[in-house]
Amino acid sequence: MIYTVTLNPAIDNVIQTEAFQKGHINRACREYIFPGGKGVNVSLVLERLGMETVALGFLAGATGKAYQALLQENGLNHGFLFLDRGFTRINTKVSAEEETEINGGGPGIRERDLDQLCGQLASAGPEDFVVLSGSVPSRISGAYAYILERISGCGAGIVVDTTGEELLQTLKYRPFLIKPNIHELSELCGAAIRTKDELAACVRSLQKAGVRNVLVSMGRDGACLFTEPGEVLYAAGISGKAGNTVGAGDSMVAGFLAGYLTGGSYREALRTGAAAGTATAFSFGIAGEEEITGCMEQVVIEELKI
Numbered sequence: 530m531i532y533t534v535t536l537n538p539a540i541d542n543v544i545q546t547e548a549f550q551k552g553h554i555n556r557a558c559r560e561y562i563f564p565g566g567k568g569v570n571v572s573l574v575l576e577r578l579g580m581e582t583v584a585l586g587f588l589a590g591a592t593g594k595a596y597q598a599l600l601q602e603n604g605l606n607h608g609f610l611f612l613d614r615g616f617t618r619i620n621t622k623v624s625a626e627e628e629t630e631i632n633g634g635g636p637g638i639r640e641r642d643l644d645q646l647c648g649q650l651a652s653a654g655p656e657d658f659v660v661l662s663g664s665v666p667s668r669i670s671g672a673y674a675y676i677l678e679r680i681s682g683c684g685a686g687i688v689v690d691t692t693g694e695e696l697l698q699t700l701k702y703r704p705f706l707i708k709p710n711i712h713e714l715s716e717l718c719g720a721a722i723r724t725k726d727e728l729a730a731c732v733r734s735l736q737k738a739g740v741r742n743v744l745v746s747m748g749r750d751g752a753c754l755f756t757e758p759g760e761v762l763y764a765a766g767i768s769g770k771a772g773n774t775v776g777a778g779d780s781m782v783a784g785f786l787a788g789y790l791t792g793g794s795y796r797e798a799l800r801t802g803a804a805a806g807t808a809t810a811f812s813f814g815i816a817g818e819e820e821i822t823g824c825m826e827q828v829v830i831e832e833l834k835i
């Protein structure tokens with residue numbers, strides 16, 4: 530079972546406009562809504578790839594009810610807890626010549642809410658994975674380390690996809706995987722990464738701090754995987770027309786896990802991860818199995834000696 534945790538889910542309102550004009554009324558030429566947030570996107574893609582998954586996290590208010598309806602519409606197995614305060618955020622994504630995103634704040638969560646969530650993870654064991662993904666609502670900090678402290682004895686593989694201090698605090702729990710994009714990685718290491726050697730030095734400092742595998746995504750430039758045994762594998766970017774790239778990183782995490790669990794190697798994990806990320810970047814929404822399979826053959830992986 531792959532458990533995903535999304536502390537701060539969002540209804541994603543994805544809008545396409547012909548041209549986006551700041552300070553003017555802009556009309557949508559295409560739009561859709563879906564149950565977003567990083568862990569939920571991971572679960573959506575896992576389910577589409579035939580993997581067993583359950584999405585956990587917190588919902589609140591009228592938008593939380595709408596979110597539940599969207600989960601049902603998408604047929605996603607979930608165990609979201611309902612808070613008695615605040616409302617689930619709505620994140621607005623505008624696709625024009627460029628992509629612009631406005632992400633909301635989300636409802637506050639307390640320690641006792643996290644305890645309830647940890648109870649739902651009590652059945653996780655060595656065969657399972659727990660994916661902790663996305664931002665943490667501003668009123669609580671150290672939430673991922675708090676969860677890991679409580680479940681660290683369970684033996685499940687841990688995946689963390691978040692940023693900054695929240696991510697750094699989890700490294701001592703030896704997560705199986707983190708997936709920063711190149712900008713997040715630069716931020717973590719406190720300096721812009723311009724060369725392969727700078728990339729390797731930054732990743733290895735994180736591995737020294739405890740993380741086992743690091744997948745660095747680089748948008749249209751592909752992705753680079755630093756494995757626990759010391760290999761560096763690069764999946765070149767695939768050229769094509771991006772639709773809306775929202776969820777590409779989450780799809781990559783899902784594809785990576787699906788490829789690892791079914792293919793049994795880091796190479797297969799990277800191949801499926803790159804295919805899933807690309808397929809979502811080329812769609813106006815989260816990609817389905819057919820689109821992902823369609824990208825698989827185009828993924829070219831080479832080993833880098835850095």
Ligand SMILES: Nc1ncnc2c1ncn2[C@@H]1O[C@H](COP(=O)(O)OP(=O)(O)O)[C@@H](O)[C@H]1O
Pocket residue numbers: 709710711745746747748749750751752766767768769771774776777778779781802803804805806807810
């Ligand atoms: N414009 C694009 N063209 C081709 N592939 C893309 C594009 N954007 C994303 N991808 C694929 O999706 C992966 C994750 O995207 P990225 O934007 O790096 O993640 P995040 O959404 O976490 O910032 C990339 O490594 C790449 O394989």
Ligand SMILES: O=P(O)(O)OC[C@H]1O[C@](O)(COP(=O)(O)O)[C@@H](O)[C@@H]1O
Pocket residue numbers: 537539541564565566567568570620632662663664665774775776777778779780
């Ligand atoms: O929790 P955060 O960092 O605000 O991110 C949430 C947003 O990121 C997404 O999960 C998409 O993430 P990626 O594009 O990185 O895959 C959206 O569904 C959601 O609106």
